[in-house]
Amino acid sequence: EPEVTQTPSHQVTQMGQEVILRCVPISNHLYFYWYRQILGQKVEFLVSFYNNEISEKSEIFDDQFSVERPDGSNFTLKIRSTKLEDSAMYFCASSEEGSVYSPLHFGNGTRLTVT
Amino acid sequence: AQSVTQLDSQVPVFEEAPVELRCNYSSSVSVYLFWYVQYPNQGLQLLLKYLSGSTLVESINGFEAEFNKSQTSFHLRKPSVHISDTAEYFCAVSDSGGSQGNLIFGKGTKLSVKP
Numbered sequence: 001e002p003e004v005t006q007t008p009s010h011q012v013t014q015m016g017q018e019v020i021l022r023c024v025p026i027s028n029h030l031y032f033y034w035y036r037q038i039l040g041q042k043v044e045f046l047v048s049f050y051n052n053e054i055s056e057k058s059e060i061f062d063d064q065f066s067v068e069r070p071d072g073s074n075f076t077l078k079i080r081s082t083k084l085e086d087s088a089m090y091f092c093a094s095s096e097e098g099s100v101y102s103p104l105h106f107g108n109g110t111r112l113t114v115t
Numbered sequence: 116a117q118s119v120t121q122l123d124s125q126v127p128v129f130e131e132a133p134v135e136l137r138c139n140y141s142s143s144v145s146v147y148l149f150w151y152v153q154y155p156n157q158g159l160q161l162l163l164k165y166l167s168g169s170t171l172v173e174s175i176n177g178f179e180a181e182f183n184k185s186q187t188s189f190h191l192r193k194p195s196v197h198i199s200d201t202a203e204y205f206c207a208v209s210d211s212g213g214s215q216g217n218l219i220f221g222k223g224t225k226l227s228v229k230p
Contacts, residue, residue, distance in 0.1 A: 004158070035218075042119075043159070043205060043220035056217055091158060100147040100166055100209050104218070106158035 002026045006092050006107035013082055013114055021077040021110045023092030032075045033093040033104065034067065036060070043091070049075065050098060082114045117141050117208045121221035129229050130198055136191040136224045138180075138206030147209035148189040149218065150180055154202045162204070165189060176200075201228045 005024045013019050025032050034046040047057040049067050066078045075094075079086055089111050093104040118141045128134050140148065150162040163174040170182040180191045189206060206221040 006158075035220075042222050043207075043218075045217045045219070048217070058217065093159075100164070103161045103164075104159075106151075106160070108156065108158040 004092055004094055004105050004107035006090075006110050008110060009108065010111045011113070013112070015084060015114055016081050018078065018080050019082055019112065021079075021090050021092075021112070023075045023077070023107055024073050025075055025092070025094030026105055027073070029094035029096050029105070031055075031095045031098045031102075032067075032069070033095075034077045035091045035093065035106075036088040037091070037109075038085075038088040046077070048098070055098070079112075082112075084114050087112055087114045117219045119206050119208050119219055119221035121206055121224050123224050124222065125225045125227065127227045127229060128196055131195045133194050134192065134196050134200075134226065136204050136206075136226065138189045138191065138221060140187055140189065140206075140208045142187050146182075146184075148180075148182060149207040149209075150174075150178070150189075150191050151205040151207060151220075152202045153205065153223075159205065162191075196226070196228045198228050198230060200226060202226060 007022045032049040035043050037043045045058050047061045048055045064080050068076050089109045091109045092107045095102045095104050120139045122137050148165045151159040152162045153159050163172045165172050165182040173179045178193045180189050182189055203223045203225045205223045207218045
């Protein structure tokens with residue numbers, strides 16, 4: 001069964017550095033998402049992306065964050081100038097359509113540790 | 116804005132015992148509800164969902180959940196659990212009027228099945 005793949009599985013970075021988290025969504029999916037889960041807290045929506053632009057974003061997704069689909073297969077989340085509180089598990093997801101009738105498929109996540 | 120409450124952070128049960136994982140959501144005109152499961156070292160997987168129609172929904176591995184509008188609940192149940200059901204379970208609600216881009220998750224319930 002096709003799956004969403006995320007790399008790396010674990011990223012350690014120093015405060016103030018830029019990181020790029022990578023995702024390869026399922027090939028025929030058109031909608032892409034990033035969620036994050038700070039340890040011990042809820043899974044939180046960050047952003048959704050369709051047709052090469054952001055379709056929705058949360059309050060968390062400020063100017064520090066950006067997303068990009070640089071080619072036909074990758075979907076990236078960039079965090080500029082990382083802060084300690086950015087430490088979390090980041091999940092990428094994709095779906096065929098944007099409605100609730102089309103299930104989200106999640107990757108295994110990238111654990112980001114900011115020191 | 117929608118919110119989801121999972122009252123139990125951990126639920127330990129013995130194999131073959133019944134289990135109920137509780138989920139309550141804040142009221143809204145239209146509600147789309149989901150249960151996701153996360154097995155160790157894996158991403159989130161959709162377990163079941165309520166979109167419309169019958170208030171009782173079932174998954175392929177014996178779980179069921181009932182949408183109760185008057186109690187604003189969507190509790191997950193299984194009459195007899197297996198060791199392999201050990202995982203973290205997340206209740207979620209769609210907050211985008213039919214779009215699933217912005218899923219609001221609960222904090223999760225860790226189900227631990229003991230032999």
